[in-house]
Amino acid sequence: MTDPIDELLAGLRTDVPEMSEEAFDAGRTRLATHIDAPVPVVATEPYISVTPLRKKRLLRSLPRRLVASAAAAVALAAAVPVVQAARTDGAAPVATAAAQLNAAADRINPVDEPIRPGQFRYTITHRWALGEVMQEYERGNCQLPPGKGGPVVRLDDDDAKLRPCKKLPGGDLRLLQETTTEHWVPADLTQNCLWRNTTTGRYRWLVGDDERGRAVGFPMPRRESSEYAPPGCTDGARWLSGRLSPAFVAALPRDPRQLHDLLRRENLMTLPHPDKAFLDNVDLALDSGFASADLRAALYRALALMPGLRITEQFANLDGKKGTAFGLSRDGIRTDLIIDPATGQFIGMREITETDSSGLPRGSVVNYSSVANPVVVDRVRATH
Structure with missing residues (x-):
């Protein structure tokens, strides 16, 4: 052998x-x-x-x-050098959150696409958000628990009391529903802007399914659209309004420390979580479509001054776009802003559960948005 x-x-x-x-x-x-x-x-x-x-x-x-x-x-x-594999789970970032945010600010193209009279800047934000939550209880001659939406029914006989409604098997019903928000901002800001909000009718169940939803009368999403044209684009003058005007955004300071302090003062009224509101307001400005290149860079640098901000994932993915996630955790929910470190492009935001609560497992994405950079179009309602 x-x-x-x-x-x-x-x-x-x-x-x-x-x-x-x-x-x-x-x-x-x-x-x-x-x-x-x-x-x-x-x-x-x-x-x-x-x-x-x-x-x-x-x-x-x-x-x-x-x-x-x-x-x-x-x-x-x-004789051969040993190469150790770097961790790719995002837990040990290559650089600090502040360093990467400042680097992203440096990479932003300092010149925005030029716009001529009669043209518009068009921006679209694509969002999946947690829709209405419905607890499954029997309907009929019974009393729903407090906070579950059921009216208090009083009988003529004061001694008569309604029995509590029985909870049906299966628990809560929760789904994500898709919406889009579109902005058309004219070159001449004395003209009207146009904002269009659309519920597409698409949804994804997090807890439940169509059969259970229909059985208890769950309000299934359907396609709806509405348009709003504020005169002179003047609507939206404060962060809490949830809608910012071009003039309001243009007047924000470009000095990172001044901008950070302004956002901090605005968010003191949102206790107990002003840091969460800080991130929400930065997101609001970045996806408004009104933030110029120098303001986007200033917002990144202001965000870099926030204590406790960390890199939660090096290669986050939103709608096929990849970037670094900068996040903050509060009350079992982590809020991430996602930025492409190579180009400085703001990609969007997301919210993820960090605990098993309210019927949702840890790691569930309960809200996310992806933002397209503004493009110049020749007429209102045009998209390219």
Whole structure:
């Protein structure tokens, strides 16, 4: 029978003479030395540490030629640098959140696309948000629990009391529904803007399904659209309005510290979570379609001054766009703003559950939006 070791080594050099006893003993000694030597371990945070395997005593049973080949392999490996795999789970970022935000601000194209009289800047925000939550209770001559939407029914007889409504199997029903928000902002801001809000009718169940929803009268999303044209684009003068005007956005300071302090003062009234409101307001300005290149850079630098902001994911994906997620956690919900670090483009935001609560498992995306950069169009309602 052919020795398998001979087959394995058949492709090696054949011009080497048969190994002598002295060469064999020397090779075995070198191999044992390398095996017994301690393996250095680098345990810095951004990398995966390596623990050496326990030594096994195999030398006595190995053929001479295999020992010689192993000794050569050890010598070759010693000459090759070891490359450790960087962690890709986002837990150990390459740079701090502040450093990456400032770098993204540096990469923003400082010149916005020019716009001529009669043209419009068009922006669209695509959003999936948590829709109406409905608790499944029986309907009829019973009293719903407080806060569940049921009116208090009073009978003529004061002594008569309604029995509590029984909770049906299955618990809460929750779904995400899709909406779009479109802005057309004219070059001449004395003209009217146009804002269009659309519920597309598309939805995704987080808890429940169509059959259960119809059985309890769940309000299934349907397509609806509305348009609003504020005269002179003047509507929306404060953060709390949820809608900002071009003039309001244009007047914001470009100094990062001043902008940070302004946002901080505005959010003091949103206690107990002004930091969450801070992120929401930065998102509101960035996806308004009104923020010029210099203001977008200032917003990134102001955000970099926020204590507690961290990189939650290096390669977040929204609608096929990838960027770095900068997030903050409050009350079991993490809010992320996502920015392409290579171009400085604002991609969107998302909210993710960090605990198992309200019938939703940890890690559920309960709200996200993706934003397209403004494009210049020739007429209102045009999209390209």
